[in-house]
Each structure stands twice: as C-alpha cells, then as structure tokens.
Amino acid sequence: MRRLAPVCLALAAALLGCSSGNGTGGGGGPAGAAEQPASGGPAAERQITYTTRLPIARYSYTAAEDTAIESAQQVLTRRCMRTYGIAYEPAKPAPRAAKPADRRYGLSSASEAARFGYHPNSDAGPPPPQPDLPTDALPVFYGKRGSVTGARDKVMYKGKEVPADGCFGQSVRKLSKGYDDPAGAAVASRIATGSYEKSLTDPKVKDGFRKWSACMRNSGFQYKSPMEPLNNPAFQGATVSGKEKKTATADVRCKGKTELLGIWFTAESSIQQADIKKDAEALEKLRTAHRKKAEAARRIVAEG
Numbered sequence: 001m002r003r004l005a006p007v008c009l010a011l012a013a014a015l016l017g018c019s020s021g022n023g024t025g026g027g028g029g030p031a032g033a034a035e036q037p038a039s040g041g042p043a044a045e046r047q048i049t050y051t052t053r054l055p056i057a058r059y060s061y062t063a064a065e066d067t068a069i070e071s072a073q074q075v076l077t078r079r080c081m082r083t084y085g086i087a088y089e090p091a092k093p094a095p096r097a098a099k100p101a102d103r104r105y106g107l108s109s110a111s112e113a114a115r116f117g118y119h120p121n122s123d124a125g126p127p128p129p130q131p132d133l134p135t136d137a138l139p140v141f142y143g144k145r146g147s148v149t150g151a152r153d154k155v156m157y158k159g160k161e162v163p164a165d166g167c168f169g170q171s172v173r174k175l176s177k178g179y180d181d182p183a184g185a186a187v188a189s190r191i192a193t194g195s196y197e198k199s200l201t202d203p204k205v206k207d208g209f210r211k212w213s214a215c216m217r218n219s220g221f222q223y224k225s226p227m228e229p230l231n232n233p234a235f236q237g238a239t240v241s242g243k244e245k246k247t248a249t250a251d252v253r254c255k256g257k258t259e260l261l262g263i264w265f266t267a268e269s270s271i272q273q274a275d276i277k278k279d280a281e282a283l284e285k286l287r288t289a290h291r292k293k294a295e296a297a298r299r300i301v302a303e304g
Contacts, residue, residue, distance in 0.1 A: 047101040047109055050265045055272040056195070059188045059283050065294035072297035073171045075304065077141070080167035084157050086137050088167075091129040104196070105264045106226040106251065113252045117244035118235045142166040175300070179293035184286030191275045199268040208260040215254035221247055226255070 051057065061069070074090045081088035100121040101109035112121050131141050139155045143166030155162040163170040199205055209225045216223050223229055229251060235244045255261050276283060 048261070049102045050108075050261070051102055051104045053265070054192075054195075055269055055276055056188055056192045059184075059287050059290075061290055061294070065290060065297075068294050068297040068301065069175065072175055072300040073168065075300050076171035076174055077168045080163075080170060081137075081140060084137075084140050084160060084162075084167075086133070086140055088131065088133065088141070091132050105261055106230055106255075107248055108252065108255065108261055110249065110252045110256075113248035114245060115240075117240040117248040118230055118232075119240050119244075140166060141168055143169055145169075175293065175297060179289055179296060181286045181289040184282045184289065187279045187282045188286055191272055191279070195268050195271045195275060198271045199264060202267040202271070205260075205264050205267045208258055208263045211258040212254045212260050215257055216250055219250040219254070221250055226251060226260070 077090075078088050100123075101107075101112050107113050107118065116122065131138075133141055137157075140157050140162050143162055143164050144155055145166065155164070155166075165173070212226060213224050221229075229235060229247055234241070235247070
C-alpha cells in the first residue's frame, strides 16, 4: 500500500481538532503562512509551505484558535486538580530550534536533505514536557492511563474517585461537548487525505514525476516517483548514511529543476476546491463549530 505523506496525515488530525496528547501545549501553524525560515539562521533558505495553504486548511483550527483551546483546557484541568488538593501549573514547552520544512510532497528543503536525508529534522526540539507532578498525582491528571497499578475500573486518590480519563481528559471532553462536529470533521479529513491520493493520478503530476525521475537518473539514482526513496528500507534505520544524504539532496534539487512541488500543489488544490464545493454546507458548519468552540475557550481563559 502506498504510504501517505506524514504531513498529509497531520493535516487530517488538525481538521479533526486533535489536542496535544499530554496536555502541555503545542499547536498547529497559521493557515495563511506561506513561508518559514529553515534552520540555520536568517541567511538560511526560505521554505515554502504547502499543507497550510491548501484549500481544505481553511476548515482546520487557526493557530490562534488552537492556542485559545489549549489554554482553556489547562484552566479546566487546573480547576479539576484543585478539587483533589493538587496545585497544578502546565509545564512550559522547550523552545524549538527550528520548524521542520513542509513534507506533504516529500522532501522540500535542501538544507534538511543534506543534514538529515529522509529522516525527521532532529532540530525540531524534544517532545512536549510531562506535567510537573508527584508520581502519586499523575493518575489524577491522566486517569487510568497514569495509574501505576493498571486500574481497570476506578482510579481513586485519597478516597475520592478520579475521572476515567483524568482531569486533563475530562477538561478536553467538557470543552468539546456541544461544539465538536464529528460529521463535518470526517468530511474534511476525507478531502484532506483523498485529495493527496487523487493528485498522484493527475496527468500534470505524473508528467512531473517522469521529469523528476529523469533528473534523478542523470544524477545516478533510479526512482520512478518521490515516494520511492521515502519508503526505501535502507533509509529508515537509526542513522543517516552518506548515500541517503546524496539521494535526498538530488531529490530536492530535481524537484526544483522540474518545478514539481508547485505543479503538485496546484493540482491538489484544484482537486480540493472541487471536493469542497460538493460538501460546502457540511464544511461551513464545521468552521462555525470551530469558531464557537474557540469563543467558548476564550471565555474560560478570561474567567481564569
């Protein structure tokens, strides 16, 4: 089965309104951002983003909405933890040295290719920190997931029952209740993932693949499409080999020579626009739900 681009799946998650799994913050990028600086400082290459400029991205949460919702989740979690006599403050996320380049269409950054090959950008920073709580308080935060005893029925803390999914999970549910639109999110997710698959059969994209393949062949690499080196088992180990870096560098260079990234983005945008027209009513309902949820989140944060 052909593997979907990781960012393709990330966009689907954003459309579904997924929050950070550990409750310590971290949101998506702004839907209107077109470029981001690559790692290496102001003089580094400029990276064009594709995922957040696709038409369907208009129906995901904006960066400001994500921030409001995550902040509200923390306020509700803090209130819940207080009922158990636990003082809780969310941990501050570690600063990220760089934002990884957009990989919806495979590699797009020459600097990342030269350093990391097809491996993830390790400059992106560590995962979000865990909540700064005593071990015995973790089950109150996480519920059954944080219980060291592996509780199946109830989690208790000092004689008081804890929500099954903990204070954080309960806070996510409280904020989502009455606002989330699963049906609309499913439509948006289907468009976000389906358009990528459809784009692979677009005549202009297929012609771009042929030109990219010819360019790669001239550099000594035999690949029919940009997905092939991504799925090469030799490039999925713990270390990045010299061959992987050379292949990745040629990959990005050939995408530039053939203008494949722009062609691919244009083709997928057209596919999404047609799909969006078919489900405009459901998508507008989803966008309205997102706005109302963000407004509710801002009210919770204002109340403190």
